[in-house]
Amino acid sequence: xxxxxxxxxxxxxxxxxxxxxxGLRILIGIAGAxxxxxxxxxxxxxxxxxxxxxxxxxxLVAVSAAAGLxxxxxxxxxxxxxxxxx
Numbered sequence: 001x002x003x004x005x006x007x008x009x010x011x012x013x014x015x016x017x018x019x020x021x022x023g024l025r026i027l028i029g030i031a032g033a034x035x036x037x038x039x040x041x042x043x044x045x046x047x048x049x050x051x052x053x054x055x056x057x058x059x060l061v062a063v064s065a066a067a068g069l070x071x072x073x074x075x076x077x078x079x080x081x082x083x084x085x086x
Contacts, residue, residue, distance in 0.1 A: 002040075002044040002046065003060065005039075005040045005043055005044065006036065006037060006040040006057045006060040006061045006064065007060065007061075007064045008064075009036040009039070009040065009061055009064075010033070010036065010060065010061040010062065010063065010064025010065040010067070010068060011064050011065070011067065011068035011071075012068065013029070013032045013033070013036060013061065013064075013065040013068065014064065014065040014066060014067060014068020014069035014070075014071070014072065015068050015069075015071075015072050016028075016032075017029055017032075017065060017068070017069045018068075018069055018072035018073060018076075025069075029062070029065055029066075029069075030062075032061070032065065033058055033059075033061045033062035033065060034058055036061045037054055037057040037058030037059075037060070037061045037062075038054065038057075038058070040057040040060075040061065041053045041054050041057045
């Protein structure tokens with residue numbers, strides 16, 4: 001249950017990254033993954049046990065963001081293929 005927030009925030013971050021210029025995408029993606037990873041660790045209360053949970057939460061957000069970005073790009077590509085030309 002505690003992993004829903006990092007996954008959901010990563011997917012949202014990936015959708016936002018699809019709107020960002022490619023030159024800024026990596027920088028914003030890294031900053032967002034760290035920010036949401038830390039937020040996930042704090043919100044879930046895992047930091048009370050150990051800050052080592054960041055080692056799980058930050059990459060989880062990053063991988064989810066990459067999946068979100070790929071999904072948005074695939075959806076755009078599919079929409080462009082089904083659009084009538086002319």
